[in-house]
Structures are given as structure tokens and as C-alpha cells.
Amino acid sequence: MANLFAFTYEEKKRMAAQTAAILEEEIGLKGDAIQAVYLIPEIEDGRLTMEQVKERYDDQVVRILHGLNRIQQLYQKNPVVESENFRNLLLSFAEDMRVILIMIADRVNLMRQIRDTERVDAKLEVSQEAAYLYAPLAHKLGLYKLKSELEDLSLKYMEHDAYYMIKEKLNETKASRDAYIASFIKPVEEKVKAAGIKCHIKGRTKSIHSIWQKMQKQKCPFEGVYDLFAIRIIIDCPEELEKMQCWQAYSIVTDMYQPNPKRLRDWLSVPKSNGYESLHITVLGPEQKWVEVQIRTERMDEIAERGVAAHWRYKGVKGEGGLDEWLTNIRTMLESSEGLEAMDQFKMDLYEDEVFVFTPKGDLFKFPVGATVLDFAYHIHSKIGNQCTGGRINGKAVSFRQVLKSGDQVEVLTSANQKPRQEWLSIVKTSRAKSKIRLALKETQVKDGLFAKEMLERKFKNRKIEQDEATMFHVIRKMGFKEVSDFYKQIADGVLDVNSVIEKYIEIKEGEKTVIGDNQARSASEFELNESKFSPENVNPLSDDTLVIDRNLKGLDYQLARCCHPIYGDPIFGFVTINGGIKIHRIDCPNAPELRRRYGYRVVKARWSGKGSSQYSITLHVVGNDDIGIVNNLTSIISKDERLVLRSISIDSHDGLFSGNLTVMLEDTSRLEQLMKKLRTVKGVKQVERI
16 A cells, blocks of 8 residues: 555544545445455554554454555565566465455545645656556456546556547547447347347447557557447346257348457356356447447356456566466455455465565566575576575574565575585576576586686696596596596586596506507616605604684695695795685796686685695606616705605616606705705706696
8 A cells, every 4th residue: 555645634534534445335245355455544654553553453453454564565566567477476465365355445536635745756656657567467356447537547647648638539439339339239139139148239339548548559540440349148048049040140240240250258168267158249330430349148257247258468567377267256245245254264275386576676576486586586597596605584593494475575696706506406496597507517517627627737848747638538447437527526516636536547547558568778768766764754744834714724634735735935825625624826827818718606715824844745857868867866855864764766768768756755945945056966857847
């Protein structure tokens, strides 16, 4: 009962009395509904509280006023009322049908009273609501007189010139139209009755609003609307003779006047889903004018006039099966002697499978029960759904798992760093959201796969290893992956270490080589590591150095990334993995640019603080002349330093050169720089670099 006009208390009381009169005289409501209407001005003016109403009046009065208050709250969300969804939401919110009837009566009364108001903007808004919301509701309830009045008055206020043009044209043609209707009816009535069919025939002029709609739809002037009126033949006969006599009447009319076969509507053989039965035909009458003729029985006419759906769907006012049946029951109650008592106990259970929610702008959407904020986000747009991190319902922050309720105002919160996850499929309810999530997951998998593949190829290239596809496929199978995409996904997510993949590749590749005999030359590749202090048992794998992560956080569990092997003294950053742990990378890690670009929200600051007795694993790539003596010199330098531990050495020689990887345990970057400087002084060494 939203009202844009500032009425005084006395004016509100007068308006309430007028609304009550419409309810009683034109709709047929009495008792609690009338009492509730008279209490509205008292409550709005603060002269009566709902608590006082509960103490003094019947529960049904309280229930009606509660329903009206809920509707008022819907209006405060600034909804767009030009939608079927909003009409349905009103019905589901009202609970008691009398609330809707009061709203219709109140709007009819308001439309009658604002004729001379100077508030043009308010008059326009009220009229738009009458046309889009209240007139269709009245139509669904079979309140045809009120429906036509709402439509005509709204047209009068919104399209003043068009309304009065049509009204004047109708007045000008009334006498000739009445004469034409009489001349059409008389011979038809005589022939139908002569055939032994008991009936009465009447003509009705279409409403101004209906004519205006025809002009708009057909894009023609008033003179171009040929069906300004319709003829209705209503037959009185037993039910078993209905179809036969209707078709008899049809035959008589089409024998007298030429029919338009394209305009035949046979709802006798197959009634409409709502039970509407009738024969509609358009014929070319006297003076070559097209005339619509409707043929039905008294029983059919009664059902149609009751409002079950005389023209609901035909005129484009869409309804739903449950709604049709429910409103028919309500209309029957209103027309029966016990109706008002029955309606007191009638509780609406429509739309138990649907919820209606608003956007912040007032747009209204329908979802199945159980739908979540994430469903809402995907309904708005795929990108919004993919980046959804949560939402606000009626201003309160909620998770995107939050289930929606009718009347909620929903706002979606997003982040550019968010991306869909597999578990989202179990959160959403609508098939639309599920299909969009599956599509996004597939696209993400492809992107992550390409990223992981490129990263792996780069690592192979850095270690001067030529990658063979057949061997790589063998590696993937050996590591337990059935799908190549799963293998690359684990690399992209940081679950699978690239270096372990390369080691597995080397192992398989070496296993495929065949032995062809002893080499005569003593190549660097013949070097055998002397097990003693070089043994892995002497390695201290635990770090007691202090690492500060993000905003001075200490004591967090972390792992040193295997892709870049950071050690104490390296500029570093932290990366939050999918399982919540933190991996420490060097700032110059080859994967750093991609991690920052794709997962910037998971990157945290980190720095070394304090110094313990920790040792770190570092791999050096050495290239030199192919001479076993050079390798002995290299290992000798390491063995002479008590603070260095050689974990492993791998050597490959070809074309007179050797290349090898030395894995050493040391304390920090300063110790590393000293070691690399010494190794570069060995005669025959051409290159020493950190991997």
C-alpha cells in the first residue's frame, strides 16, 4: 500500500472508508478485512500500535495488517513492479488473500481520487503500478470491472490525449455501433432459435485501454481497429448437448457470414489448461465489417466470468498452473455463502518451490528453493559468478553458500583473484550455475596445464636436458597419473615438485640406455664419490634459522621451494599453497613472475631474521674440460672445508667437455659466494652457476 501522496489523518480516514466501500460493495468482503482497513490510518498516524491491535482485535485482523506491513517492506526495496515475478512475490508474501484484495481496492480508490492532483510525477508512478501490477492481479481474480477501471484510469493519466481521442471516437460512433450490433444480432438470433436452440445474444464494446493496445500492437489509427466489439451467443442446454448445439450455432453463423479460418479458436474440442471452453470465430458481417463471435453455454460462460481465465493467457497475462487453481478456489470462496468463513482459515502455500529476491537496484529474480548467493551471482553474469567471494543480504555480509529467502535484497561481492573450484558444484542449485562453473573449471584447467607445461619445459632447458615426449609420457604413468591433465594440474598447484619430475625423467631415461663396452679414456663421468663425510647421513635437514613472514609473523610452518632452493641470505617471498602451507621462493625464482601474475593474492612478504646452525641444500652446475682430475680438484676444495657437506654429484661428458651438478649443504649466501669463487679458480673449469 505504498503511497506517494502526503494525506492528512482526516483524508486517510476518508480514503479508508471509501476503500472499505469498494471492498464490500464491489468485491464482497466483510468482517475482519473491513475492520483492518479502518485501522490503517490509526496505525500510520501513530495513534495505535500493533501491540495494541493484538490486545484489542481478532487474530485475523492482526494477520491482515501483518500482511499489509510485509508488502510495505517490499516496496521499500524500490522494486521494478513491471514483472510477473513481482506479482507472484506479492501473492507469496501476502499469506492471506484478503491482503491482495485490500490492495486492489485501495489502488482503485487512489486512482479515482488523484484526478485533479498537481503531483504529475506521483500520479504517473501510481498509474504505472496500476497498469503493470494491480490490473493484472484484478484480472486473475475475475474482478473484471475493477480491472478495466484501473486500466482505463492509468491510460487516462499516462496517455491523456490518446485516452480522450478514443473516448470521443467511441461516443461519435456509439449510435451507429449499437445499430450495427442490433442488426447483426437479430437475424442470427432468429435462425439459431428456429433451429431449436435456446439462447440469448449480447454485444459488448471493448474498453478504451483494450482498443488503445490494439492500435499500438497493430500500429494503426482508431479507424483501423475493426473489432471494437464482440458478439456473444450464450446457449442454455443440458451438459450432454453442449458441444453439439455450440457447433450447430457455429454452422448457422458461418452459413450466414463468411468466416476467417485463421481466426478460429476451438476450445470446445480441447479446453484450455485452466478449463476455459468456448468457440471463437471472426466473420465478415454486413457492410464488410469483421465481427468476433464467441459461442458458449451458460455453464461455460459462468466458469469464464468467474475469472478462472476468460482471457488470462489470451490477453497475454501469464499465470502458472498452481496459481490458476489457487486463485480459482479463492474466487469460488468469495462467491459462495460460506466463502468468507472458509477464507479465514485459508493459508497460502503457493510457491513452496520458489523464492524471489531483489538486486540492490530493485530488479527481481526467481530461483528454486535452496538456491545460494553463488547461484544469484551466476544468474547476473558468468564473470561475477567466477569472481564471487561472498555477498550482502539486506546489508549483512554473508558467505556465498548462504541460502536465499523470498524478499531478500542480494548484493554480490567479488575479487579479481577469485576463481571457481570443483566444490562449488555442490553449493549451487541451478543448472545454469552448474554449467557455467563446469565451463570455467575446464578453461582454468587448460590454462593451468599450459602454464605447468611451459614451466616444466623451462626447467628441462635450464638443466640442459632434452625432453623426449615418449619418455615424458612414461614418467607421467610411472608417477601414478592416468590423465596427463591431472599431472600438469598438480604441478600448477604446487603439489608436485618439478625437480622430482626431472629426476624421475633422468632415472627412466638412464635406464633405457644400453651398455656397449668399457671406455678406454678416463672421462670425468667415471668419477666415483667417496662415501664418508659426503654421506647424506651427515646432512642437517632441519632449519633453526628464524624466518619472518608477512607482518612480523614468526613460528609459522613453511617449506623451502624445490624449484629455486632458497638459502639464508637470499631475497625471498612466501607463497600460500592450496593446502594452506607456505612455500618460500627466491625473489629471482624462474617461477616468480608467473606466480605473482596469476596468484598475486597468495603471495606474502618474507625475510630472514636471526641466524642459527642451519644448513641448506644448494645445487651448482659446473662445466669444464673432460678430465677426471678436474672433478677431483673440485671435490677436494669442498672436502677441505669442514663447514661444507657434499650430498651428491652427477656428471655427464660429451665432445671433450663435462657438465655436472654438485649438491652441497652450506650455511648461507656468503658461504655460497666463497665456494663458487674457489671452484672457478680450478684450471679447466669454464663455468660455475647456481641452479
